[in-house]
Amino acid sequence: MNVRLDVLWHQLPQFAIGLGNTVWLCTVSTVLSLLLGALLMVPLMSRNKAMRGAAQALIDAGRCIPFLLLTYLVYFALPSLGVTVDKWSAALITLVGYNTAYMAEILRAGWVHLPVGQTDAAHAFGYTGWKLFRRIILPQVLIAVGPVIGNQLIQLIKDSAFLSIITVPELTFAANYVQSYYFVPFESFLFATLLYWALCGVVEWLVRRGEAYASIVRPLHD
């Protein structure tokens, strides 16, 4: 078999654009879904049972739909309701919506395992409501669940490949374009795979760096 590295070499810009789009789509949607997930904590941990139920239902709905199907719904089904979105908006809506459900679930697990003494102390010092959440609970929860969020980010990077189906020019789309144009499926798909591995390697590395920090600032007692 004749491996066409020269084609890959000449098509590097295509891959670079694809990789770049994958990176920014995943970064932006991770940040947004973390923010929205954190906001969802408020009804999810509320004392009001109806509020809790509604938030839980929303999260379950998000978690229990295949990513590809959600993409179809947003891009192809919404226009039937008169809502038309371009492919970029559809990509972001899908990535953010899908991952918000997971992030909320991850953050909730971290909150539930926070030592009771932490909120006790915060209450005793006059913290309540949003300030208690933002200054005492959320930082500790984020530190505790950092590695799980890293895992979720890897999942998100892989799921983003489905966006090639709605012609978002991300990495898988680029690989598919190059292979079909130059008839180099082996080279093109293998190269894309290597790039996904590298991307996930970077995430893993960041998680390990974060872990080293977390071991310093994680509760040891209680």
Place this chain on the structure above:
Amino acid sequence: MTNGPTAAVELRGLVKRFGVHEVLSDINLQIMPGETVCILGPSGSGKSTLLRCINWLERPDEGLVFLHGTHVGYHFTASGSVPMTDRELAMLRTRIGMVFQHFNLWPHLTVLQNVIESPVHVLGRPRAEVVAEAERLLEKVGLVDKRDVYPAFLSGGQMQRVAIARALAMRPEVLLFDEPTSALDPELVGEVLAVMRDIAQIGLTMIVVTHEMEFAREAADRIVFLDKGRIVEVATADAFFEHPATERSRQFLERYR
């Protein structure tokens, strides 16, 4: 209300139940400004619950709590009593300092950040002023060199001294200690008790739940002896240790001689 000076803390007819189990029964107690009061009693006698009822971390089922004459937990109006909102309770709690058995320092904040956190973010005092005061307090508890260290790098005794500085930084009217040395290795107890003795001397009102008889005897003005959720005896420290008035107090003290 009583005549004479207003009590720093007053408990009137306090009852607390967990399910059907009554952990506190008809607690009546007045603690005067500047007093150091030690609450003694066997495990499970309700000491910690009593302390946590003062700042409403536990809501009493019956009875009233006063802080310098102000109701804690309820507003009383002509038409009856209204429970305080979370925010109102929070503001009242800033007037009551608390030191916990397991320190409960915030692990994501350094020593200095732990001390300035609530004065800056709850009381809204200017940061520079609070930092200066926090440094003085850390000096007082002998930990100014640890100001930028995270709690995970401290010994239990050091953590508890930081926790005391953190409570003092709120300039509380009353300071509650919930078994502050019970989670410490024996060789670390002394350093924490030394700091507490210093505070008792500056005249801050202190309510201390403890098993440290030596400390209670030396530092307390009065002893409250609790058993099975009831106050059995209230006496000056000398009287309690030298001439306990009840058979139950005598039995309890026997075990510590």
